[in-house]
Amino acid sequence: xxxxxxxxxxxxxxxxxxxxxxxxxDEATVREIYPWILRGDVESEGDRVEFNGLSFPRERTVNRExxxxxxxxxxxxxxxxxxxxxxxxxxxxxxxxxxxxxxxYSPIPGGTHIETHGQITxxxxxxxxxxxxxxxxxxxxxxxxxxxFQRANPKTR
Numbered sequence: 001x002x003x004x005x006x007x008x009x010x011x012x013x014x015x016x017x018x019x020x021x022x023x024x025x026d027e028a029t030v031r032e033i034y035p036w037i038l039r040g041d042v043e044s045e046g047d048r049v050e051f052n053g054l055s056f057p058r059e060r061t062v063n064r065e066x067x068x069x070x071x072x073x074x075x076x077x078x079x080x081x082x083x084x085x086x087x088x089x090x091x092x093x094x095x096x097x098x099x100x101x102x103x104x105y106s107p108i109p110g111g112t113h114i115e116t117h118g119q120i121t122x123x124x125x126x127x128x129x130x131x132x133x134x135x136x137x138x139x140x141x142x143x144x145x146x147x148x149f150q151r152a153n154p155k156t157r
Contacts, residue, residue, distance in 0.1 A: 002127055004101075004118040004134055010146065014107040015052045018083050020149050022054045027062070033148040034141065038072070040064040051083035058082065068137070097122045099134060 010017065023029045027040040046059035060079040065072060073093055080088040090100040101118040116138070122130035 001119050001121045002131055004116070004120060004131065004138075006116040006118075006135075006138065007114070008142075009108060009111050009113050010142075011111045012149070014084055014105060014112045017105060017112040018051055019054065020145060021081075021083075021087055022056065023148070023152070025056070025060070029148075033144055036067050038065045038067060040077075043076075049081070049083060054083075056081045056083055069133075095123050097124075101138075 030040060031037050040062050043061040043063055045057035048055045048057055058081060062077045064075050064077055066075060076092045078090045085105055086102065088102040090098060092098050099118065099120045101116055104115040106113045120130055120134050
C-alpha cells in the first residue's frame, strides 16, 4: 500500500464547492462530468445530513463500470460524507486493487482549500506506475469537475 498526499486551492467558495460535490450524487451527472465512468447503480445510502439547503447521505455505496487506460473495469465506490469538511471515498476494483481518499475542505479568502490523503494498492502493475496513474487521474478529475461546473453555472464564480 502506498500513501498519496496532495494539497491545493480552488477558486470556488466552500458552499459552492459543496454544491459541485452534491452533483456527484446523481449518476447521470457523474457520467456527464467524467466520461470515463460508463454506468453506475446506487446500492445503498445511509442517513442524510443537510448542508446549505442540500441533502447528502452520510454513507453511500455505488457499483460503477469505468474505462481506464482503454480497459473496462467494474468497481464499487463507498463514500463517507460529512459536509462541509470531509468527503471520503474508497474504490474497490474487481481485481482486488483499492484506492481510498479523504478530502478535507476549509474556506479561504476567495476559495476553498482542499487537503487530500490517500492510500493506493494496485495489483498487477508496479507501484511507481500506480502512483503516477493515480495522480494523473486525480488531476484529470479535478479539471473535469471544474469544467463541468463552469458549463453548468456560466455566471457563477
